[in-house]
Amino acid sequence: MSVLFVTDPLQGLHPDIDASIGLMAATQAIGSDVWGCGPEDLSVATGRVRARATRIRLADRHRGNDHRWVVERDWWQEVDRRDLDVAADTDLVMLRIDPPVDARYLHTTYLLDLVETHGGCVANHPAGIRALHEKLLALQFPDLCPETVVTADPREVLDLLSRVGRAVVKPVDGFAGLDAWLLGADSCARSLAESATLGGRRHVIAQAYLEDVRRGNKRLFVLDGDVVGAVLRRPAADDFRIGPPMAQAEVDDDDRRIVAALAPLLGAHGISLAGLDVIAGRLIEVNVTCPGGMHKTDALLGTDLSGAVMRRLLLTESVPS
Template sequence: MKLLFVADPLESFKTYKDTTFSMMREAARRGHVLWACHPADLVWQTGGKVTARGARRVSLTGREGDGHGGDWFTVEESADLVLATVDAVLMRKDPPFDSEFFYATHLLGQAEREGAKVFNKPAALRDHPEKLAIMEFPQFTSPTLVTRSDAAIRAFHAEHRDIILKPLDGMGGMGIFRVGPDGLNLGSIIETLNKGGAETVMVQRYVPEIKDGDKRVLVIGGKPVPFCLARIPQGSEIRGNLAAGGKGVARPLTERDLEIAETLGPILAARGLLLVGLDVIGDVLTEVNVTSPTCFQEITDQTGFDVPKMFIDALEEALR
């Protein structure tokens, strides 16, 4: 098969942990042909089809990339590639979900109308903002408020006493604040996040089980990977995100993890989400990650369960 990965620049990949790289390596092992482009390379011109300008066909060298160069791949050729001519397009651009990501999903949606197979489905990416998506499943979440209102946030704090505030477009733990019962700095934090009522904020009751880790539960083709990666906060941090210094420890799924994953998995798969990363703290769902879920290599390295194999199996099945 011919696969096109729409991703960040390949030269920036840290291959020892990069999930997109692990997908590419497994696909190459099976003899699939790898192409890559950046969202900025997508072009749609009147009377034409959506095309990746200057897409690169790559092969893997077996050397380890460190995020500063391209030693891990070689470019076999460059060409303008009509997306409808490849077997699968994998949208793997990392967050944030900004205006350019949004526009890219529209171009990918047009490519679908022209016959391309895109994973995850562009419309589903738009319909499942990663923090807001949990609100569809209140049976699995802690008390949550989404608002621009200063007064509503203060009332939520008065009720729940210990809360987490975060921007809807944050990633990697960026912009997350905890406010305890004393309400210290609540006003300043609200002003910082909602920008005087101009931007929407998510507020949640603090879940103390974060000390045991923010678990990434992967769901592939509607089925859960049997192990999660618990991202454990270090030192005085409340954030378990690996980007914020959290320590990743692979663990078997708990009964509650399985309940959440087995409930959401078929629903999300039916909407065109081949790969989803559910974030679970304790027994509650905190995010539904759909843009570029990660942790394949960490789980595989620590448990021996081959997550990239499960993913490429699911991709091949979806293309049959």
């Protein structure tokens, strides 16, 4: 079997923590060929998607003493290079480009639509990624979320602050915690709200800050509607944003209720793998573009989340309840 990983440049990936590398290693471990290419390596001729792809073999790895793997500096070597007919020559395409979902990302999804047209399999489905916005998807379930507004009007941000005291404000198209701010109801709030919204020209998400985040933000790893693992993450002492995984998280009734509510929507849009961020039983975000954290969690806890994902996608292995 062969899996094509469409990623950002291999040279720029971090083999000690990057989730895509963990999925590649798991693919290799079950005996499937690992191929890689970037969006710029995809093309279409006579209606069929082709990829200038490189088959790679990953170096050995072992767990470190935290959330990182110990991997050789030259973590992969080229085995073959070939022009692939993606639908005919691969069993699965893993769309693993990091957000934001910009023009480059969108154009890649449109090309990969044609892979599915010719009987190929892409995870997650390109059309599903376009349909389900990571930052806004959770708002389809307002009863599961903290109080939230999406607005370009700084006055509406200030109105929220007046009700909740503190709020996290981030751009709708943001990612990885970049340009995310914690606003309080103080003399700086108006200026910060105006800056965050670019004076009313940029939509932001403003969400009530949950003090319980100090006890942990859960990342729930959801595969085909099943929770296959969960990890606890906390902010650093000098930063309100979430840090790396720290401990195993217990999946409770609130988590199961959230997953049960989202699973039908995710399944209907072909989202096989998702990462749900939950604080104190409240849904914060649904990661569908390039869900991460599995590789770090496997290193930290000795789990096999990356393997579970690839075995399910390639071998239709059931996930234990």
